[in-house]
Amino acid sequence: MEERRYRSAAGAPIALRCRQHSASCRELAVRCPRLQLRSLSAVTSAVWLAAYGLFVLSENSVVLSAAIFITLIGLIVYLHFVKIDQESLLVIGSLGIQVTSSYASGKESTTFIEIGQVKDVVINEAIHMQKVIYYLCILLQDPGDPQGVSEVVPLFQSSKPRLDCLIEVYKSCQEILEQRKTAPQSS
Amino acid sequence: ENSPAPLPERAIYGFALFLGSWFGFILYLIWAYVPETWLFSLGLTYWPQKYWAVALPVYLLVAIGIGYILLFGINMMSTAPLNSTHTITDNYAKKQQQKKFQEEAIPALRDIPISEVNRMFFLPEK
Numbered sequence: 001m002e003e004r005r006y007r008s009a010a011g012a013p014i015a016l017r018c019r020q021h022s023a024s025c026r027e028l029a030v031r032c033p034r035l036q037l038r039s040l041s042a043v044t045s046a047v048w049l050a051a052y053g054l055f056v057l058s059e060n061s062v063v064l065s066a067a068i069f070i071t072l073i074g075l076i077v078y079l080h081f082v083k084i085d086q087e088s089l090l091v092i093g094s095l096g097i098q099v100t101s102s103y104a105s106g107k108e109s110t111t112f113i114e115i116g117q118v119k120d121v122v123i124n125e126a127i128h129m130q131k132v133i134y135y136l137c138i139l140l141q142d143p144g145d146p147q148g149v150s151e152v153v154p155l156f157q158s159s160k161p162r163l164d165c166l167i168e169v170y171k172s173c174q175e176i177l178e179q180r181k182t183a184p185q186s187s
Numbered sequence: 188e189n190s191p192a193p194l195p196e197r198a199i200y201g202f203a204l205f206l207g208s209w210f211g212f213i214l215y216l217i218w219a220y221v222p223e224t225w226l227f228s229l230g231l232t233y234w235p236q237k238y239w240a241v242a243l244p245v246y247l248l249v250a251i252g253i254g255y256i257l258l259f260g261i262n263m264m265s266t267a268p269l270n271s272t273h274t275i276t277d278n279y280a281k282k283q284q285q286k287k288f289q290e291e292a293i294p295a296l297r298d299i300p301i302s303e304v305n306r307m308f309f310l311p312e313k
Contacts, residue, residue: 120302123309126274127266135269139302147300149276154269167309174310 006165008033009133014159018172024093024179028169031086032159035079035104047071080105084158089169093176097121097138099155111153115180117141119149121173123166134163136170215240275301 003017012033019027051067083104090098096114103109119141125134136155142148161169219240226234267273280298288294 120305122301122305124274124301126269128269129263137269139275148281149272152270152272152275157269170305170309174306 003031004165004168007162009131009160009162014161014165016161016165016168018168024176025091026172026176027088027090028172029086029088030156030159030161030165032084034085035083040075044071076105079103080107087156087159089155089173091173091176093179099153101158113138113140113153118177121170121177123163123170124152133160134166135160136166 001017001019003015005013005015008014014033015031017029017031019029021027047070048067051063055061055063080103084101085104086102088100088102090100092098092115094115096112097118099111099113101109117140119139121136121138123134124137125132128135135157138153138155139149140151140153142150156166156169218234219237223234223237226232276298283297286295286297
């Protein structure tokens, strides 16, 4: 179990941890950059300075207490719903793929895709906000058409690793997904 | 046939448009600047309000400015999101026919599936 450092698409440092639980089970976890103290202080100071400016203009002290309230509530909402701490991918060869996102407040949200629905795990490139980024995604099988793709599930949306990290994850996943072709199970 | 060479008819059209645009511009300037009383004394009473001499150019410039932002926004809205299948394939690729492989001939042009492309790029063959 080793941790390698990479960069996200925006340049922030991220870390990839790869654990092999058994021959057909692997867990790949990407740790996102933590909330920076300087950006937190900058946002808080900006909100409080604006509130103080409003207070000087309006002579109403409710503005100051409202600003404190808004800052606290905003921070809690941000940590619980927006700031993702770690995204992990658990690939179990004969069972499926589990995608977990852990938020900074401790909340975890999990999605499981069973192996019969998984067509492939690929690195796709697409236009995202005036940039072209590489991202890893799971292609889901179209039940009616063996060559068709019914849905695309993008992974690591919050940490957005760059191509070198994605290639590592891709190779790990492909080693496990190849096993289901060489050892076909009758279902 | 249809060649872009200058012709006598085209010269006449060009000159007529040139005179027409100058006439329209002088008429606009007269309507905007000459006081209403002078125009009434000449007998020309049925003009639009002078308000429009300023309002129409302003409308036009604001519309052009909004058009830049609108076009930018429409482009962003039309970009396929990351979870759509349009980033991988489209109708033409789904309906393409497989041509038979012939020896010593250049393979036919086709859309290669993304799984194959990924294997070629990222899994080095030993």
